[in-house]
Amino acid sequence: DTGVSQDPRHKITKRGQNVTFRCDPISEHNRLYWYRQTLGQGPEFLTYFQNEAQLEKSRLLSDRFSAERPKGSFSTLEIQRTEQGDSAMYLCASSFPGNVYEQYFGPGTRLTVT
Amino acid sequence: QKEVEQDPGPLSVPEGAIVSLNCTYSNSAFQYFMWYRQYSRKGPELLMYTYSSGNKEDGRFTAQVDKSSKYISLFIRDSQPSDSATYLCAMISRDDKIIFGKGTRLHILP
Numbered sequence: 488d489t490g491v492s493q494d495p496r497h498k499i500t501k502r503g504q505n506v507t508f509r510c511d512p513i514s515e516h517n518r519l520y521w522y523r524q525t526l527g528q529g530p531e532f533l534t535y536f537q538n539e540a541q542l543e544k545s546r547l548l549s550d551r552f553s554a555e556r557p558k559g560s561f562s563t564l565e566i567q568r569t570e571q572g573d574s575a576m577y578l579c580a581s582s583f584p585g586n587v588y589e590q591y592f593g594p595g596t597r598l599t600v601t
Numbered sequence: 602q603k604e605v606e607q608d609p610g611p612l613s614v615p616e617g618a619i620v621s622l623n624c625t626y627s628n629s630a631f632q633y634f635m636w637y638r639q640y641s642r643k644g645p646e647l648l649m650y651t652y653s654s655g656n657k658e659d660g661r662f663t664a665q666v667d668k669s670s671k672y673i674s675l676f677i678r679d680s681q682p683s684d685s686a687t688y689l690c691a692m693i694s695r696d697d698k699i700i701f702g703k704g705t706r707l708h709i710l711p
Contacts, residue, residue, distance in 0.1 A: 527609065529689050529701030578644055587697045588633035592644035
């Protein structure tokens with residue numbers, strides 16, 4: 488399968504715990520994006536990377552959130568001290584730099600904070 | 602006013618009917634317009650993207666953009682039960698950030 492993959496698909500955690508999600512983009516894609524989607528809403532942009540450089544972060548991305556893409560391939564998104572409001576689907580997408588309108592999404596990681 | 606407005610539905614139509622899905626937007630800087638389909642508990646799947654005003658066709662799907670009215674549409678011909686999903690419109694401006702609509706839930710009734 489050459490699409491975008493995400494792991495885990497579902498994570499249940501207790502409030503206050505830290506969680507980390509992984510995204511593996513399509514191998515030829517330099518750009519990698521993270522989004523958050525809550526029920527009944529469209530995805531909201533969180534941050535994106537071009538190769539290993541994090542180029543932009545949304546105001547939605549509080550200090551408890553951190554994302555990395557150390558070798559320009561896979562990326563991780565960590566949430567520290569989770570809160571119930573963090574419960575959402577976290578989506579990863581990838582694209583070529585010149586084709587940002589052609590983003591391909593992974594299946595998402597559904598986070599439930601109890 | 603939100604940058605992108607989309608009626609959440611649900612929209613129920615009989616199999617074989619033509620479906621019309623729409624979004625309006627307020628930011629005249631948007632350059633690219635996309636439609637994504639999202640099945641329950643899955644990631645969005647890119648259906649089509651357009652750049653300029655006018656129509657673009659791909660099989661049973663037609664995307665229409667009217668920049669003067671800030672209005673975009675997706676038409677689905679010969680709708681089938683497998684088209685039942687949430688359809689998200691999305692737009693990009695020069696800063697390369699995508700803004701999504703809330704999505705319209707579509708049900709095709711057999």
